[in-house]
Amino acid sequence: MKELLAKINNYAAKQKKGELTASEKEHQAELRKEYCAMIRGTVQDNLHHVTIIDPLGDDVTPQKLKDVKAELNA
Numbered sequence: 001m002k003e004l005l006a007k008i009n010n011y012a013a014k015q016k017k018g019e020l021t022a023s024e025k026e027h028q029a030e031l032r033k034e035y036c037a038m039i040r041g042t043v044q045d046n047l048h049h050v051t052i053i054d055p056l057g058d059d060v061t062p063q064k065l066k067d068v069k070a071e072l073n074a
Contacts, residue, residue, distance in 0.1 A: 004035055048072060 011028040014020055020028070048068055052061045 001035075001038060004031060004038075007031055008035060 008028065008031050011020065011024060011031070014024070015028070048065070050061070050065070051059060054060045
């Protein structure tokens with residue numbers, strides 16, 4: 001992930017100078033898509049391990065999330 005981010009930042013620095021070619025712009029867009037997908041996957045994975053508790057101490061986790069958690073633990 002660090003290498004991917006370094007490549008994205010390299011393209012961004014080059015873009016600020018106005019030196020990006022069309023193929024570099026396409027590659028930059030692909031790298032950004034890949035990075036965003038990785039972030040979304042990480043956030044989604046973290047949410048699959050969340051339990052929501054109300055102020056009274058009751059579990060109010062949505063059923064959809066409980067079903068996903070059950071599938072992961074099976």
